[in-house]
Amino acid sequence: MSSDRRDFVLTAGKLLVLTAPAAAYLEAVETGKAEEPAYKMAEHYWGMIVDVDKCIGCGNCVRACKTENDVPVEPYFFRTWVERYHVAEGAEHPDVDSPDGGYSGFPEKYAAGDGAKSFFVPKLCNQCAHSPCTQVCPVGATFESPDGAVLVDKSYCLGCRYCVQACPYGCRFIDPRTKTVDKCNLCYHRITKGLTTACCESCPTGARQLVDLKDPKDPVHDFLRDHKIQVLKPQLATGAKVYYNGLDGSVR
């Protein structure tokens, strides 16, 4: 009797294990091949480099992003924007402004040689590896893709705004047309076709560069070795993958 039970458990266990590959196979057969052969997610891991010392605040990236990604032009919706910092010597807090997110450039506001330091900082979704925004989504409509981009499933988003509040960098907004969340997806439709992002394509000084951390030939590895790199709000341990060179301590 005991031997029968043992046999039953063994057979049942084997059958149970077999159901997972069988289900996966059935899924693949039903949906066709899940992945395009030209782009293999496992071979990429995306991030970005921002060189603060090269940013001239022209706003090309903001305009290009809005064009490429159909972001509403009203100045409350940005997938990427540029901030101007003005830090007076010894000041506790910097003055930060971003007129229309930098869409129309930055009209001169400060006099040269006023004793303060002033610079531009481009901002975008930091494509965090341990993202707070994906952790709070109640329905799994935003997630970290296997190739390192934080994406939104627009057909599944409820528009509950939890993720908008969770993002410590303020990178998300609710699209007024669809009432679902939108954010920088690192031009996922471009980078998976072998192109760079719209902001990198139109940045005239190379202040922003798309990087593939899994590509050993990507010059990013030299750049990361040769420069002192910082991410925004490292104390939050979000695993941000937008690496800033020349970032001032006043930048939040």
Add this chain to the structure above:
Amino acid sequence: MAGLFAAGVVLFLILKAVLVPKGFGVYGHYRAGALADNRVRAPRFAGRSACIECHTDERDAWKGGKHAGVGCEACHGALAKHAEDPSASNAFKPDPNTICFTCHLTNAAKPRKFPQIDPKNHFDGGACNGCHSPHAPDKEPKK
């Protein structure tokens, strides 16, 4: 009692099959099809390599100059449609006195090394490209 339990399990399985979208959980706690949804849109910026495939004269003028790092569409606008079908739309020809100052107008927050122009003491009212070649301003002056 066992029948009620079995009915509950069956009901749960049916509800789960109906409510959980296809492909959910393949890669993680999300719908696998969302990856393809994010990929599907057509690019609007063609990329500089697409431009210089045809525009070889401009490529030769532009390569090796100070503006070699500036993409074509940074000044000429998004042109994926034109790259697909050259007769569809033409490249935007920017007004030199606007487009040049988009980058080169003096501003205290710009990096010091970046060449900046104050129109008060440089600009004589003429067009920038009267003296400077826009594709390669440091190569031979235009006149």
